[in-house]
Amino acid sequence: MCARNSIYTNPKPCKHLADYKLRHGFNTYDSIRNCLKTTPNGRTRVAKHTTKIPRCSFCDRYQGRLYFCLMCSSLWCPSHILLHTQSEKGHEVAIDMDRSELYCCLCCDQVYDPDFDKVVVCNQVKDLPGGSKSKTNSFEASGERSSKRKRLDSGIGLDLKKSELLVSMRDRRAKSCYPLGLRGLNNLGSTCFMNSVLQALLHAPPLRNYFLNDRHNSVQCRKRSGEKLCLLCDIDAISSAMFCGDRTPYTPAHFLYSWWQHSSNLASYEEQDAHEFFISVLDGIHEKESKIRNSGKDDGDCQCIAHRAFSGLLRSDVTCISCGFTSTTYDPCVDISLNMDTSNLSSSNANKPIKPDEKTSVSTLSGCLNLFTRAERLGSDQKLHCQNCQELRDSSKQLSIRRLPLVLCLHIKRVEHSLVRKISRKINQYMQFPFSLDMTPYLSSSIVRSKFGNRIFTFEYDNSNSSAAYEIFAVIAHSGMLESGHYVTYLRLKNQWYKCDDAWISEVDEGIVRASQCYMLFYVQKLLYNKANEDSSFVRISPRRDPFESTAGCS
Amino acid sequence: MSGPNEDKNTQLSSHFFGDLLDSIIVDVASECHRIAKLGLDRNLEEEEEEMRLSVQARARVADPSNSSETNTKYVVDIFGQTHPSIATEIFECMNCGRSIAAGRFAPHLEKCMGKGRKARLK
Numbered sequence: 001m002c003a004r005n006s007i008y009t010n011p012k013p014c015k016h017l018a019d020y021k022l023r024h025g026f027n028t029y030d031s032i033r034n035c036l037k038t039t040p041n042g043r044t045r046v047a048k049h050t051t052k053i054p055r056c057s058f059c060d061r062y063q064g065r066l067y068f069c070l071m072c073s074s075l076w077c078p079s080h081i082l083l084h085t086q087s088e089k090g091h092e093v094a095i096d097m098d099r100s101e102l103y104c105c106l107c108c109d110q111v112y113d114p115d116f117d118k119v120v121v122c123n124q125v126k127d128l129p130g131g132s133k134s135k136t137n138s139f140e141a142s143g144e145r146s147s148k149r150k151r152l153d154s155g156i157g158l159d160l161k162k163s164e165l166l167v168s169m170r171d172r173r174a175k176s177c178y179p180l181g182l183r184g185l186n187n188l189g190s191t192c193f194m195n196s197v198l199q200a201l202l203h204a205p206p207l208r209n210y211f212l213n214d215r216h217n218s219v220q221c222r223k224r225s226g227e228k229l230c231l232l233c234d235i236d237a238i239s240s241a242m243f244c245g246d247r248t249p250y251t252p253a254h255f256l257y258s259w260w261q262h263s264s265n266l267a268s269y270e271e272q273d274a275h276e277f278f279i280s281v282l283d284g285i286h287e288k289e290s291k292i293r294n295s296g297k298d299d300g301d302c303q304c305i306a307h308r309a310f311s312g313l314l315r316s317d318v319t320c321i322s323c324g325f326t327s328t329t330y331d332p333c334v335d336i337s338l339n340m341d342t343s344n345l346s347s348s349n350a351n352k353p354i355k356p357d358e359k360t361s362v363s364t365l366s367g368c369l370n371l372f373t374r375a376e377r378l379g380s381d382q383k384l385h386c387q388n389c390q391e392l393r394d395s396s397k398q399l400s401i402r403r404l405p406l407v408l409c410l411h412i413k414r415v416e417h418s419l420v421r422k423i424s425r426k427i428n429q430y431m432q433f434p435f436s437l438d439m440t441p442y443l444s445s446s447i448v449r450s451k452f453g454n455r456i457f458t459f460e461y462d463n464s465n466s467s468a469a470y471e472i473f474a475v476i477a478h479s480g481m482l483e484s485g486h487y488v489t490y491l492r493l494k495n496q497w498y499k500c501d502d503a504w505i506s507e508v509d510e511g512i513v514r515a516s517q518c519y520m521l522f523y524v525q526k527l528l529y530n531k532a533n534e535d536s537s538f539v540r541i542s543p544r545r546d547p548f549e550s551t552a553g554c555s
Numbered sequence: 556m557s558g559p560n561e562d563k564n565t566q567l568s569s570h571f572f573g574d575l576l577d578s579i580i581v582d583v584a585s586e587c588h589r590i591a592k593l594g595l596d597r598n599l600e601e602e603e604e605e606m607r608l609s610v611q612a613r614a615r616v617a618d619p620s621n622s623s624e625t626n627t628k629y630v631v632d633i634f635g636q637t638h639p640s641i642a643t644e645i646f647e648c649m650n651c652g653r654s655i656a657a658g659r660f661a662p663h664l665e666k667c668m669g670k671g672r673k674a675r676l677k
Binding site: 009010011063064065096098099101110112178184186187188189190191247248249251253254256257260261267268269364366430432433434435436438440441453454456498503504505506507510511512513514515 | 582586594605606612644668
């Protein structure tokens with residue numbers, strides 16, 4: 001079959017292409033090597049004739065697609081290329097001049113050859129300004145970064161294996177036992193936004209393990225900092241409560257008190273935004289950690305548990321429309337906020353019931369991610385200074401993900417601001433999301449590669465696909481209006497879904513989760529997810545506490 | 556108003572439009588062909604399966620004959636417990652020491668800490 005490398009399949013050449021290559025060896029593509037021209041938008045064309053208009057050798061046609069014979073450099077339109085192949089032996093392979101794609105005249109199909117793609121890519125590197133630099137940004141050695149990442153992964157993995165504090169407890173009635181950590185949270189008065197995020201955070205595998213492994217020792221923390229306020233201590237307390245086996249709803253009052261002291265601008269008795277709260281909590285954790293370590297490290301390298309779990313890196317490419325020069329910047333992020341991929345936002349459509357026969361286009365997560373990574377032409381009022389052209393030019397901007405986090409939090413922006421009517425409205429439109437998510441198409445390597453025609457060429461920093469596979473573990477769903485709604489969290493523990501509605505925990509079918517109106521989606525790298533599922537039987541034992549015997553609530 | 560020139564212009568426009576459209580179609584076909592042959596869309600089947608499951612789920616939820624989600628607030632939870640709609644667990648406020656019911660803690664704390672709209676002095 002086809003040789004498979006981790007990024008793409010290397011297609012087997014057709015008999016004619018294979019023969020052609022055998023005959024010509026290294027000289028196969030010499031005839032066109034100097035005829036390729038790459039335009040600023042990344043498209044490569046065959047442009048041999050700079051003075052004459054290219055025409056079909058048979059019918060003289062110059063409009064439409066033309067093929068360039070590799071053997072004799074003659075030009076033919078699609079209708080007459082076969083004539084040429086039939087009359088001249090050995091002239092079987094041609095190139096589509098418009099797209100620089102190989103075409104086998106006998107198979108009448110587009111064919112692929114890594115060696116040809118290599119020639120094209122070399123030309124692209126040569127032709128684009130900032131020349132080797134703008135393409136080499138893609139070729140950046142990932143040596144340093146990936147070794148850091150490896151340390152990170154093994155660091156969290158090792159936590160589980162070498163920790164002496166953990167004891168595996170095999171309950172004889174394991175099948176009927178509910179997973180540890182499943183416990184309701186009392187609503188303190190419009191605090192469902194807080195409860196929903198806490199449920200998701202406490203069950204995020206890296207954070208769950210962090211607290212279960214007693215990585216944040218509250219006693220030492222208080223001694224060291226002398227401060228009473230530490231969000232990590234409070235979350236640690238909640239985590240202990242959630243995993244101790246008591247199933248009566250827990251009251252996170254102390255956490256609320258601490259959080260209001262930390263985020264005084266958000267401290268008020270009213271329904272708030274869950275995403276805003278999420279960011280605020282991560283910020284609080286980070287702040288405390290950076291005080292302890294006294295480090296001025298930027299978010300990308302920060303080792304606090306919040307960043308270790310959630311921090312990723314976004315890449316932004318701004319390309320000059322005129323000359324193709326691209327300037328690239330990187331920004332760390334702890335989540336990705338996505339606009340919804342729908343153009344039907346008029347209120348008349350939003351609440352229409354779905355007719356079974358109507359094929360309405362549904363909003364999907366992949367659609368939103370495509371929108372996020374789409375090349376966007378910046379308006380002419382946003383001209384940027386191009387280093388190559390040395391003046392203000394129209395440009396296009398494209399985002400992609402340079403480094404994926406361990407835990408991927410996707411925030412769906414469901415608020416629509418109408419500038420005309422000066423009001424904000426909630427978008428209730430359903431959005432489909434998968435339980436298994438492959439983030440490969442949104443990686444910088446994929447986006448950059450696709451911009452230059454998806455050529456078969458190994459970029460130095462191609463990530464292996466295994467770290468781009470994610471599994472969902474929590475969904476925060478919102479129902480109701482903008483000002484007065486309700487949040488619930490769906491948790492996936494050992495392939496069973498549970499609904500966490502403040503104090504009420506219930507089992508739900510996965511279909512309920514799929515059909516829910518998602519607001520925040522939490523995915524974790526597949527390897528961690530599988531590990532977490534295995535380890536759910538662990539029970540926390542710490543020197544400060546007595547080991548407990550059984551989990552309440554087992555039937 | 557129509558004359559031989561009008562017809563010719565319309566013909567030419569159609570011809571150019573046809574050419575442009577053909578060019579775009581072949582472009583997209585060529586691009587998709589490459590993506591398919593190189594296996595860059597290998598997750599297509601899984602994606603379609605996820606999509607199908609979602610459509611199925613939505614249909615089931617929309618069907619009124621399905622029991623779907625009962626309002627769990629009036630029912631026993633999976634641990635066999637029932638809870639009042641406003642949490643009644645009593646504890647001491649860490650700011651002022653008063654005994655407060657959990658479900659009313661947030662509004663109390665807001666005034667107690669001097670935060671929020673109602674607590675602000677004008």
